[in-house]
Amino acid sequence: MKKRYISTLFASMMMVSLALSACSGNTNNSPDNTGAAQGNNPDETAGGLKPYHLVMAFPGSTPKDLDAVNEAMSKYLQEKINATIELRPIDWGAWNDKTNLMFASQEPFDVIWTSSWQGLGQQVAKGQIIPVDDLINSYGKDIKQIIDPEVVEGGKINGKIYGVVTNKEFASTRGIVMRKDLVEKYGIDTSTLKELKDFTPVFEKIKAGEAGMTPIEAEANNSPLTQMLQYDGLGDGPGGVVRGTTDLKVVNMVATPEYMDLAKLMNEWYKAGFINKDAPTRNDGVANAVKAGKAFSYAVSMKPGIELQESRNTGMPMVAVELTQPFMTTGDTTSSMLAIPTTSSDPERAMMFINLLYTDKYLINLLNWGIEGTHYTKVSDNIIDYPQGVTSANSGYNLNQSWMFGNQMNTYLWKQEDPDLWSKYKTFNESAEKSPALGFVFAPDSVKNEITAVNNVSQQFSPVIVTGAVDPAVTIPDYLKKLEAAGVDKIIAEKQRQLDEWAKTNK
Amino acid sequence: MNKKEKESWVIHLFFGITSLLMILPLLLVLIASLTDEQSILANGYSFFPEKFSLDAYHYLFILDPGVIFRSYGVTIIVTVVGTIVSLLLTAMLAYPLSRTTLPFRNAFAFFVFFTLLFNGGLVSWYLVYARFIDLRDTVWALIIPGLLLNGFNVLIMRTFFTTTIPPTMIEAAHIDGAGEARIFAQFVVPLSKPVFATIGLFNTIAYWNDWYNSLVFLSRAKFFSLQYMLNMSLLNIQFLSQNSQNTNAASLMQSTPQETMRMAMAIIGIGPILLAYPFFQKYFVKGLTIGAIKG
Numbered sequence: 180m181k182k183r184y185i186s187t188l189f190a191s192m193m194m195v196s197l198a199l200s201a202c203s204g205n206t207n208n209s210p211d212n213t214g215a216a217q218g219n220n221p222d223e224t225a226g227g228l229k230p231y232h233l234v235m236a237f238p239g240s241t242p243k244d245l246d247a248v249n250e251a252m253s254k255y256l257q258e259k260i261n262a263t264i265e266l267r268p269i270d271w272g273a274w275n276d277k278t279n280l281m282f283a284s285q286e287p288f289d290v291i292w293t294s295s296w297q298g299l300g301q302q303v304a305k306g307q308i309i310p311v312d313d314l315i316n317s318y319g320k321d322i323k324q325i326i327d328p329e330v331v332e333g334g335k336i337n338g339k340i341y342g343v344v345t346n347k348e349f350a351s352t353r354g355i356v357m358r359k360d361l362v363e364k365y366g367i368d369t370s371t372l373k374e375l376k377d378f379t380p381v382f383e384k385i386k387a388g389e390a391g392m393t394p395i396e397a398e399a400n401n402s403p404l405t406q407m408l409q410y411d412g413l414g415d416g417p418g419g420v421v422r423g424t425t426d427l428k429v430v431n432m433v434a435t436p437e438y439m440d441l442a443k444l445m446n447e448w449y450k451a452g453f454i455n456k457d458a459p460t461r462n463d464g465v466a467n468a469v470k471a472g473k474a475f476s477y478a479v480s481m482k483p484g485i486e487l488q489e490s491r492n493t494g495m496p497m498v499a500v501e502l503t504q505p506f507m508t509t510g511d512t513t514s515s516m517l518a519i520p521t522t523s524s525d526p527e528r529a530m531m532f533i534n535l536l537y538t539d540k541y542l543i544n545l546l547n548w549g550i551e552g553t554h555y556t557k558v559s560d561n562i563i564d565y566p567q568g569v570t571s572a573n574s575g576y577n578l579n580q581s582w583m584f585g586n587q588m589n590t591y592l593w594k595q596e597d598p599d600l601w602s603k604y605k606t607f608n609e610s611a612e613k614s615p616a617l618g619f620v621f622a623p624d625s626v627k628n629e630i631t632a633v634n635n636v637s638q639q640f641s642p643v644i645v646t647g648a649v650d651p652a653v654t655i656p657d658y659l660k661k662l663e664a665a666g667v668d669k670i671i672a673e674k675q676r677q678l679d680e681w682a683k684t685n686k
Numbered sequence: 687m688n689k690k691e692k693e694s695w696v697i698h699l700f701f702g703i704t705s706l707l708m709i710l711p712l713l714l715v716l717i718a719s720l721t722d723e724q725s726i727l728a729n730g731y732s733f734f735p736e737k738f739s740l741d742a743y744h745y746l747f748i749l750d751p752g753v754i755f756r757s758y759g760v761t762i763i764v765t766v767v768g769t770i771v772s773l774l775l776t777a778m779l780a781y782p783l784s785r786t787t788l789p790f791r792n793a794f795a796f797f798v799f800f801t802l803l804f805n806g807g808l809v810s811w812y813l814v815y816a817r818f819i820d821l822r823d824t825v826w827a828l829i830i831p832g833l834l835l836n837g838f839n840v841l842i843m844r845t846f847f848t849t850t851i852p853p854t855m856i857e858a859a860h861i862d863g864a865g866e867a868r869i870f871a872q873f874v875v876p877l878s879k880p881v882f883a884t885i886g887l888f889n890t891i892a893y894w895n896d897w898y899n900s901l902v903f904l905s906r907a908k909f910f911s912l913q914y915m916l917n918m919s920l921l922n923i924q925f926l927s928q929n930s931q932n933t934n935a936a937s938l939m940q941s942t943p944q945e946t947m948r949m950a951m952a953i954i955g956i957g958p959i960l961l962a963y964p965f966f967q968k969y970f971v972k973g974l975t976i977g978a979i980k981g
Contacts, residue, residue, distance in 0.1 A: 270918040272920070276902070280809070471727030473728060
């Protein structure tokens with residue numbers, strides 16, 4: 180009897196140790212090439228490149244005709260860089276799980292879409308993507324000519340470039356969009372609306388004239404306050420640099436007078452019934468309320484073409500009123516980039532491909548809109564429309580994510596869109612005021628626990644304050660106390676320290 | 687009303703309310719799937735919608751049938767194949783463990799039991815199925831990982847065999863010249879219908895409801911299961927609305943399926959599994975135990 184117990188004990192110990200060693204042992208394996216099917220054709224082709232199979236992962240739903248587009252792209256790329264391609268869209272909801280598993284299992288793939296709001300900092304910290312400075316200099320020369328160098332700098336972490344920024348709008352303005360039919364009905368003169376306060380009489384008219392309609396729709400993390408507070412958030416966690424200051428001082432935004440003023444205004448509006456009563460608990464998209472005919476306006480982050488975008492979101496014509504000048508932060512410049520994972524067995528080829536996405540008009544449009552004649556037809560040189568009998572709902576290839584890849588300014592525009600949109604983007608970018616901390620990325624690892632604690636506090640207070648449901652004079656001091664207890668000062672001190680370090684090397 | 691009648695009223699009322707609590711949410715989903723999109727946006731969900739419409743089903747089955755029918759087929763095939771194979775394997779492992787004459791019986795039993803307490807974690811689990819046995823993008827990825835053999839089910843079955851199959855019967859069969867395989871197939875299996883029904887139902891539900899394997903192992907839409915489709919349509923919307931401050935994410939919101947469509951998908955997803963219950967029902971009456979003596 181005793182003997183048996185001992186042997187089971189040994190057996191179990193062995194299994195545990197085996198299991199443990201299996202977990203720790205996969206970090207320094209060299210990636211094998213199961214996924215990247217190397218063509219075994221030894222012939223050197225034009226350009227002297229061996230055949231190679233590229234895999235590109237990005238978030239999005241899988242379109243029906245993906246294979247056809249893969250094939251068309253591969254055919255074209257074989258001529259250009261002797262590579263075939265497999266696009267691998269991964270559902271937004273599965274993106275984090277799936278990419279983490281791909282990295283953990285050393286799965287070979289060559290290009291990954293990333294962004295500051297989707298794990299860029301983490302991927303760099305874990306060494307999942309490679310720095311690409313040298314690759315850009317040798318295989319991505321054209322990228323440097325297309326994008327403003329300062330924006331390329333914006334993608335730097337610890338002094339190295341980790342992602343190639345998509346050439347799109349790099350700034351945002353903030354403001355309010357309103358229903359066009361009601362703006363006309365009540366004769367609202369939008370030129371007199373310069374700041375949030377000016378909207379009070381407008382909302383009064385709507386409140387009085389349209390029974391049961393919410394003048395301005397807000398929700399837990401998207402209200403006029405969250406949109407209009409002007410600062411550079413410097414990545415994860417609390418603390419930011421107030422817009423217009425140049426001394427690079429990180430402050431707790433909740434403690435600023437601007438926050439208090441906006442919160443007071445929200446509270447007035449809430450009490451006057453301008454903001455929907457259920458705002459603190461809602462979180463399903465403000466545009467839906469307008470779509471349902473229940474609301475008149477909402478606050479939004481803007482860029483050229485916003486009126487059309489929001490009209491599509493709400494299903495009715497909208498008027499946009501910009502209340503701020505364009506402002507560029509690292510969050511904007513790193514909001515969409517292409518990076519190369521460490522598991523890529525041919526990073527050079529991956530960079531050649533990325534470079535083509537910036538220079539090659541045919542390729543980028545194939546990736547974004549599919550095959551001409553099947554998924555779109557040309558109306559004129561740069562304008563496209565759906566072919567006969569095809570709609571956005573039944574199209575076989577409707578990625579509709581042109582802001583994700585390469586050079587958006589090279590992509591076709593739909594018939595309903597502003598034909599001059601790209602040149603407007605250019606002027607918009609050029610006119611943008613750059614944050615003094617542009618190019619700084621905060622590495623939050625050392626204060627992770629504090630950030631979690633602070634986020635928990637914020638989830639409790641922020642929704643009711645930003646929607647105006649409570650009296651800020653009472654609640655904000657309480658909120659600040661709780662934040663302090665959660666360690667907000669430590670995070671801000673750490674941010675300040677890193678920012679000062681960065682300023683020394685970058686100014 | 688005497689005391690006994692009163693008591694039974696109370697009991698009836700209690701279970702009536704409990705049943706209602708189960709049925710009403712389901713009913714609400716059904717009604718929402720038949721409601722006009724605009725009235726949901728305007729008034730929220732309601733048992734008495736302003737306007738009925740079959741748009742969601744029309745879209746799913748007529749305008750864009752390929753995707754739904756395909757994943758439906760995948761789910762049904764995987765459930766049927768998976769359940770049968772899984773039942774067979776579970777029984778073939780549990781039965782020997784229930785026989786006292788099996789050498790190293792306890793060591794094997796411990797081996798099964800150990801998996802209930804410890805596992806290698808997600809990454810190593812993924813590595814085995816992705817790198818050593820490459821199941822990625824095959825239909826096997828939906829059948830094998832995590833579902834095919836469940837230690838808990840093996841132990842339930844083993845207990846059942848040890849408690850209900852008399853060893854004397856097996857001996858008698860032996861003496862009459864039956865081999866091990868024949869004893870298992872012609873004596874043990876027919877006598878163990880309740881446990882097969884139970885484990886069968888567990889498996890059926892596990893396979894039918896599984897979406898995680900699709901998420902982890904499939905990168906192409908070819909074999910996505912129905913539940914994955916449903917899950918993703920919900921998760922995508924959740925994700926995009928959380929990031930709605932980002933203008934780019936906001937612009938994607940328009941292409942996500944609408945409320946009524948998601949509800950319709952949920953209803954379609956429930957369908958067949960509801961029909962499976964009555965089929966298994968009659969076997970449950972006999973009851974099951976893991977440890978103690980059955981009354």
